[in-house]
Amino acid sequence: MTDTLKPDLAETGAVEETEPPRPHAEPQGSATFRVWRGDRSGGRFVDYRTAVSPGMVVLDAVHQIQAEQANDLAVRWNCKAGKCGSCSAEVNGQPKLMCMTRLSELPLDQPVTVEPMRSFPPIKDLVTDVSWNFRVKTRIAPFTPRPPDAPDGTWRIAQSDVDRVQEFRKCIECFLCQDVCHVLRDHHLHEEFIGPRFLVYVAALEMHPLDTGDRVEALRRAHGIGYCNITKCCTKVCPEHITITDNAIIPLKERVVDQFFDPLGKLLKVFSRREQP
Amino acid sequence: MADVPHPLTRRRFGATMRRDAWWLQPALVFVLLSSFIVYATWAAFQGAHYTFGPYLSPFYSPELFGSSPHAWFGPKPAWWPRWLVFSPALLILPFPGLFRVTCYYYRGAYYKAFWADPPACSVGEPRARYRGEASFPLIVQNIHRYFLYIALFFLVVLLSDVWKALWFFDSATGRATFGIGVGTLVLAVNVVLLGGYTLGCHSMRHVIGGYLDRLSGRPVRRRLYACSSCLNRAHMRWAWCSLFSVAFADLYIRLCSMGVWTDWRIL
Numbered sequence: 001m002t003d004t005l006k007p008d009l010a011e012t013g014a015v016e017e018t019e020p021p022r023p024h025a026e027p028q029g030s031a032t033f034r035v036w037r038g039d040r041s042g043g044r045f046v047d048y049r050t051a052v053s054p055g056m057v058v059l060d061a062v063h064q065i066q067a068e069q070a071n072d073l074a075v076r077w078n079c080k081a082g083k084c085g086s087c088s089a090e091v092n093g094q095p096k097l098m099c100m101t102r103l104s105e106l107p108l109d110q111p112v113t114v115e116p117m118r119s120f121p122p123i124k125d126l127v128t129d130v131s132w133n134f135r136v137k138t139r140i141a142p143f144t145p146r147p148p149d150a151p152d153g154t155w156r157i158a159q160s161d162v163d164r165v166q167e168f169r170k171c172i173e174c175f176l177c178q179d180v181c182h183v184l185r186d187h188h189l190h191e192e193f194i195g196p197r198f199l200v201y202v203a204a205l206e207m208h209p210l211d212t213g214d215r216v217e218a219l220r221r222a223h224g225i226g227y228c229n230i231t232k233c234c235t236k237v238c239p240e241h242i243t244i245t246d247n248a249i250i251p252l253k254e255r256v257v258d259q260f261f262d263p264l265g266k267l268l269k270v271f272s273r274r275e276q277p
Numbered sequence: 278m279a280d281v282p283h284p285l286t287r288r289r290f291g292a293t294m295r296r297d298a299w300w301l302q303p304a305l306v307f308v309l310l311s312s313f314i315v316y317a318t319w320a321a322f323q324g325a326h327y328t329f330g331p332y333l334s335p336f337y338s339p340e341l342f343g344s345s346p347h348a349w350f351g352p353k354p355a356w357w358p359r360w361l362v363f364s365p366a367l368l369i370l371p372f373p374g375l376f377r378v379t380c381y382y383y384r385g386a387y388y389k390a391f392w393a394d395p396p397a398c399s400v401g402e403p404r405a406r407y408r409g410e411a412s413f414p415l416i417v418q419n420i421h422r423y424f425l426y427i428a429l430f431f432l433v434v435l436l437s438d439v440w441k442a443l444w445f446f447d448s449a450t451g452r453a454t455f456g457i458g459v460g461t462l463v464l465a466v467n468v469v470l471l472g473g474y475t476l477g478c479h480s481m482r483h484v485i486g487g488y489l490d491r492l493s494g495r496p497v498r499r500r501l502y503a504c505s506s507c508l509n510r511a512h513m514r515w516a517w518c519s520l521f522s523v524a525f526a527d528l529y530i531r532l533c534s535m536g537v538w539t540d541w542r543i544l
Contacts, residue, residue: 093294226411
């Protein structure tokens, strides 16, 4: 399995996971955490000083604060393994999973700020209302497979053809990419733009070798792909290291170009019967 | 501590909780791109010292009209308006320039560095209004692939320039003889870097096979797509290295032509 993984990665453009940087010494003693406390009406940062030890992550510290000093501190979490996408927050201004942010990566000589994601309305403390994302998902045309290849109702797909979309299926829906995207975060264009998470979702469907659906027009008009100005912030914060911009968004932008901005290509297609996706 | 506004409230320009030097990268991009634009514009308007022996500056290649032996169609045309400054570079430089301007990598970089849209990830922006590339003028960026086609043609021309840079005129025999100078290597490295940048372009990756959902059963196309994807992974590095190399190649030939530098012959 490992032998086949590397060439697949090479072709899809996916990046192998690497160990996170640890620029600071393992934590010992105590540190101050500046945690945002509040709800939809507003809030404020509150400082908590708590003991830290080697191997701790931000979520451990938040849990410790919750247990020892602030029993009413709201925080959403589940797996503590970077796979459920529940504990998304902003640590020192950077969107991160709290369970995957080791204290050894942070400068503990100054307070560590922990605040909720800024692209979504807060419910309480570190918990935000991310239900908008689930409503967006219902607006995307679902998977529409071609008729089965075999009489038993099954399909035949080459592994190399699904490798490309496999990368997109790593998404854990933590919504950190939605949080960092300035179109949502600063311009609040939630009605016009579906955000990087759902562009990855569309890419997974649109590039699937079995899918026959056409989402290109919707990408341009309803999903607002033109709002993306390729800052690559989404790629930088993805805890699953999905190459969101290069492998999902830009290829989708190119498909929009095929359909709407490339008259020469369209003409060529008419004469050369260029293969369809 | 002071109350913090509702998190969905727009933040002021530069507002962020980030502790790192987030301004460093956009500042560096601003300085480097500005320096390149200033140098390239100055060099393009010079109209002199763009050839040296068999070398032709990449800013002036292909030389459609001009006074050097590299000119394709002879000297400055008679129909060229008198009031307009003439330089062979002005006829061709806009095309590779626009290829870079519409490049997906550079777009992301200069939107941040020159337009602060955003200044950096999770940092407040100066303007409330935003249209992105969804409407005019930035919707025009979608014609990037047309500049790619032109850039591919330029790549072939620059490759032929490297070939020509291998033949030095021997005044003793009156014939061109094979040789390699430092300038030959400078031009060759420049073509390699430009090739890595152009062939790994996102549009190239798309037109070569990315538009297909199934590449199995198409071994050549699949291989080409894999090669372009491989180059694309380091697109940013190719973009910067080729930008430096093209400016350096011009500078090298310019300084050799002015007699400031000596072009050492290796072979």
